[in-house]
Amino acid sequence: MSDHVARAALLPLPPADRVRQATAALADFIERAKLVAGERLPTERELAVALGVGRSTIREVIRHFQALGVVEARKGSGTYLLRAISAATVHMPLSLETTHLREVLLKTLEVRRGIEAEAGMVAARMRTPQDLKTIEEKLDEMERVHLSKGTSGPEDLAFHLAIYDATHNPLFKQLLEQMREAFERFWERPFDRPDFARRSFPFHRTLFNAIADGDPEAARAETLKILAIVEEDIKEMSK
Known part of the structure; x- marks a missing residue:
């Protein structure tokens, strides 16, 4: 010590x-x-x-x-x-009282949609050349694993975390990580299913392209395409 x-x-x-x-x-x-x-x-x-x-x-x-x-x-x-804090640091723990799993997941996604779409837009405006290099490295690894195994949970997360970092606003990463944790807390193993949100795979590359092009509106649109598929799969898997 x-x-x-x-x-x-x-x-x-x-x-x-x-x-x-x-x-x-x-x-x-x-x-x-x-x-x-x-x-x-x-x-x-x-x-x-x-x-x-x-x-x-x-x-x-x-x-x-x-x-x-x-x-x-x-x-x-x-x-x-990971970062210096103090007693005055703003902390925003999240809670949601409900007994219905489907409702929890969809309410979480509803909030996540707004924050994550904005994160994509900010990343498109604020990303640096190093940010783009990091995001593309994470994307390449995600695509490699996805094509070989049919699923890429940790690699998918790493790709999105790199986008949040590219906003240069730490609140995006903190809030969206809490959204992800809410998913995992209420639905213990959603991403172990190889078919979960598989249809969103191509939109990760188009999201990267939008951020690389510095096009906030395109980044927002591609983010919403990914989340729309997540929502459809939640509804289908929780019938």
């Missing part, structure tokens, strides 16, 4: 509302310890002992920060900071 981490004390919490308090305390600790992107956080055990909470509370806090794109858990290595 680095010296500045050791100097920043974590203090035990009172019993009420442990997750919320632990979230605020960890954000404050990251600021006071002057942690920067790439540095490892204390272990779950160290955080639990320092804050006087259970490890399940710490795991929930870490999941919250993962959903916001603030930290990354690396198997066998620990949890690493």
